[in-house]
Amino acid sequence: MGLCTAYYLNQSGFEVTIINEGDSEGKSSCSWGNAGMIVPGHIIPLASPGVFKKGLKWLLAPESPFSIEFKPTLNLISWLWKFRKAANPNHVKAGANTLRALGLESRSLYLELGKKMDFGLENKGIMMLCKQEEILAEEYEISAMARALGIEAVDLDQTDIQSVEIDMKSNALGGVHYPLDCHINPARFLQLMQKFLVDQGVNIVYESLVSGFSVHHGKIKSVLVEDQSWSADYFVLAAGRMSGNLVKSIGLKLPMMGGKGYSVTIKSPIQKPAIPALLIDARIASTPMEDQWRIGGTMTITESNKNINERKLNAMFKSVQNYYPDFDLAWVKNLEPWVGLRPLSADGLPYIGPFGQYPNLIGATGHAMLGISLAPITGQLVNHIISGNDPGVDMSMLSPDRF
C-alpha cells in the first residue's frame, strides 16, 4: 500500500518519503510471499454470513484452515463483535458493489504498471475449484452475482477443468473461471517498485520504526522515529496489521486484527497446474508463478503471533493433494514456509480515506485478503484525496472513521 501510494503521489509531483520498519527485501511484510492474485472477480467481503457460519464450524477442527488464537483481549472481542455485525446480506451487497468498482479499476492500473516494470503479470484468469456439491452450488451462486454486476465468470464442470489441467490433473468436481483475474510475482513487484521510486527521487528510509505522532491544532505535525521526527503536510497510514496499534496513541480507533497465513514456494516443480486456482473447500490459493508453484492458505485470527502451526501447514499440503492427486508431499517436505499477517479490518472492506479528527492523516490499510489486488487503486485514491481531486468512487464504505 505504501509503495503504490508513493508511486501515484510521486507521479502527481509530490515530494514523498516512505518510512519502513522493514528492510528493502520486504520479506517480513505481508506483501512479500502472498499468492499474488489480482481478483476483480472477488466481490464478496470477508465479513459475510457464509464465512461466519463456516468459520464457527472450522473453529472446532484443529486441521481446518481457520482458527482464532483465543486470548480474549478487549481488542479481539470488540473486533469479533463488529465482524459478526457486518456479516449480513445488506452489507455484503453494498460491499460487493464497492469491491467490484475498486477491483476492476485496480486491474486496469496493474496493466498500465506492467508496461513500465516486468513483475510477472500473467493474464490467465483464476479458477475457483470445488470438491463438494454444496460448495460448488454456492460458487455458482456467487458467479451469477458477479455476472449480474458485469464481471465475466464462466461456470465449469469436471470435464472443463480436466481439459485445461493436463500436466497436473485435478479431480475437482467443478468450479468457476474468472477470466479477468490475473496474477503477479509479489516479491518482484516490491523490488521493482522500490527501484522505480528511488530512481524517481522518492526517499525510502528502512529499518525505522514509527513509534508515534506529534500533533498540533488538530493536525499531525510529524511522525516520531526514535530520536528523530519527520514533518510533512500529509501522512499516509500504510502499516499493514500494525496500523490500528499505531494510531491508538493519538486517540483513533481503527479496529484491526492479524490474519495469519502461510505460503510455500516450489522452485522449478516437476509438474504444476496451468491456471491459478482457489481450492475453495480448503481455502487454499495455488499459483503457478512463472517457473515456480506457490501454495498459500490458512487464516488464524491473531494480534501479532507469527508462529507456525505445523498441523495446519501439513493439513494444507494434504488438501492440495486431495485436489491434485499427483502432488507429492515430498516436494514440500524441506521447504521453509513464509508467514504473513493480513491486515483484517472489522468488516472485510479496507480503510481508505482521511481521519475526521486529523484530516491530514490518510488511511490506506485493512485490505485483508485483497491487498495485492487493490494496492494500485488504493494508491490512486490516496493521491486523489491529497491532490483535492474527486476520487470517482463512493468512499463512504471505506472511511477509516466508520466504526
Ligand SMILES: Cc1cc2nc3c(=O)[nH]c(=O)nc-3n(C[C@H](O)[C@H](O)[C@H](O)COP(=O)(O)OP(=O)(O)OC[C@H]3O[C@@H](n4cnc5c(N)ncnc54)[C@H](O)[C@@H]3O)c2cc1C
Ligand atoms: C498466505 C497469504 C496469501 C495472500 N494472497 C493474496 C492474494 O493472492 N491477493 C491479494 O490481493 N492479497 C493476498 N494476501 C493479502 C495481502 O498479502 C495483504 O492484504 C497485503 O500484503 C497487505 O499490504 P499492506 O501494504 O497493507 O501491508 P504490509 O505488506 O504488511 O506492509 C506494511 C508495512 O508497514 C511497515 N510497518 C509496520 N509498522 C510500522 C511502523 N510502526 N513503522 C514503520 N513501518 C511499519 C512494515 O514493515 C511493512 O513494510 C495474502 C496474504 C497471505 C498471508
